[in-house]
Amino acid sequence: MLPTIFHPRTCWWCLTLAMMAVRLDRNGKPFLVCSVCGARGFMRTPASLNGLAVVAPVVEQIREQLTNDPRYAEQQRLVIASLKREFLAAMAPTPEQSAPQGMTFRDQLELEQKKGTKK
Ligand SMILES: [Zn+2]
Numbered sequence: 001m002l003p004t005i006f007h008p009r010t011c012w013w014c015l016t017l018a019m020m021a022v023r024l025d026r027n028g029k030p031f032l033v034c035s036v037c038g039a040r041g042f043m044r045t046p047a048s049l050n051g052l053a054v055v056a057p058v059v060e061q062i063r064e065q066l067t068n069d070p071r072y073a074e075q076q077r078l079v080i081a082s083l084k085r086e087f088l089a090a091m092a093p094t095p096e097q098s099a100p101q102g103m104t105f106r107d108q109l110e111l112e113q114k115k116g117t118k119k
Helices: 048-068 070-090 105-118
Strands: 020-024 030-034 040-042
Touching: 030 048, 048 070, 070 105
Parallel strands: none
Antiparallel strands: 020 030, 030 040
8 A cells, every 4th residue: 555655645836636746766765746737846855854744734725725715716816827927027038939849838828828818
C-alpha cells in the first residue's frame, strides 16, 4: 500500500483536486508534481518538508471552500484574474510572436484572458 505521504493532493498551483503528488527523484529527494498543470516543486533540503506538512491541509480546506461556497469561489476567481492580468502586464512581449513549438506561457495567458472577458 502506498504510504500516506505519496497520496494525491489538491494541486497548490492549479488547485485541481487530487492531481499533485510527492515523488522521489533519482537521488531520493522529494518533489511535487501536478499531472494537470505540469508544475513541479523541488524540495532540496529537509526544511522544505515543513511547508508540505503545514500547507497541504490548508490547500485542501481552500479547495473544499471553493467547491462549496459560491461567494468565496467568486471572490477568489477575481483575485486569480487580477493576478493573471498583473502577470501579463509585467511580462515582456516575446520577440517573435509565435513560439517555434506551440504557444508560449504568455500566449496561453492572453488566450485565457480573452476567454474570461467573453463570459
Ligand atoms: Zn496543477
